Amino acid sequence: MALTATIYNFDVELADTDRHVYESLTLRVTSSTMTAYASVGITDRFEIGGALPFARLSIEGQRISVYRGETFLQASGSAPASGVADAAVRAKYTFVNARDGGAAILAEVRLPTGDEENLLGSGSAGFRLIGIGALERGPLMLSGN
Numbered sequence: 576m577a578l579t580a581t582i583y584n585f586d587v588e589l590a591d592t593d594r595h596v597y598e599s600l601t602l603r604v605t606s607s608t609m610t611a612y613a614s615v616g617i618t619d620r621f622e623i624g625g626a627l628p629f630a631r632l633s634i635e636g637q638r639i640s641v642y643r644g645e646t647f648l649q650a651s652g653s654a655p656a657s658g659v660a661d662a663a664v665r666a667k668y669t670f671v672n673a674r675d676g677g678a679a680i681l682a683e684v685r686l687p688t689g690d691e692e693n694l695l696g697s698g699s700a701g702f703r704l705i706g707i708g709a710l711e712r713g714p715l716m717l718s719g720n
Contacts, residue, residue, distance in 0.1 A: 580607045597641040598649075605633045608660065620669045627688075628660040630695050656693035662686045667707075676710040 582605050589598040607630070614624025637651035664684050671678040683703050689696020709718040 576609060576611055578607070578609045581605070595643045599639040599641075600636070601639075602634070602636040607631045614665070614667075620672065622667045622669075624665045624667075626663040626665070628662070629658070630660040630689070631655070631657040632694055634694075656690070656695055658690055658693070658695050660689040661696045661701075662688045675712065676708070678709075679707040681705040681707060 582603070585600075585602040585604075587600040590596070608628050610626050610628040612624065612626040614622050616622045633653065633655045635653040638649040640647045640649050662685070664686065665681060667679055667681040669677055669679040681704070683705070685697070685701035685703075687696055687699055691698030705720050707718075707720050709716065711717075
């Protein structure tokens with residue numbers, strides 16, 4: 576299981592100093608994701624697995640206008656969403672498995688299981704291929720994807 580939380584704040588301010596008009600737009604996006612994942616080794620070199628994320632998303636925003644020193648709330652709103660996000664199915668093959676390092680290739684398919692309209696999913700399947708490597712020398716280890 577893995578848990579991540581992210582908060583984004585966006586502020587935009589516009590001004591027309593000749594007319595004494597100032598506009599402000601504030602948008603706050605909060606996201607929390609808990610991912611359940613599992614993998615199993617089929618052989619010493621081949622592994623399959625999957626990940627199922629559960630996401631909670633909240634968007635809040637407001638638009639404020641200041642005209643000749645008077646502040647007016649033009650609009651405000653919020654929209655929460657939660658549920659299953661896009662799931663992933665993975666397969667990894669280790670083609671170098673040495674005492675001082677190794678190399679593998681991972682293929683991942685993203686399944687459109689999340690609700691696209693509520694920003695919990697992409698709405699389409701995706702695929703990626705990742706190279707994985709590690710090298711160990713004494714107390715140091717270098718690894719990368």
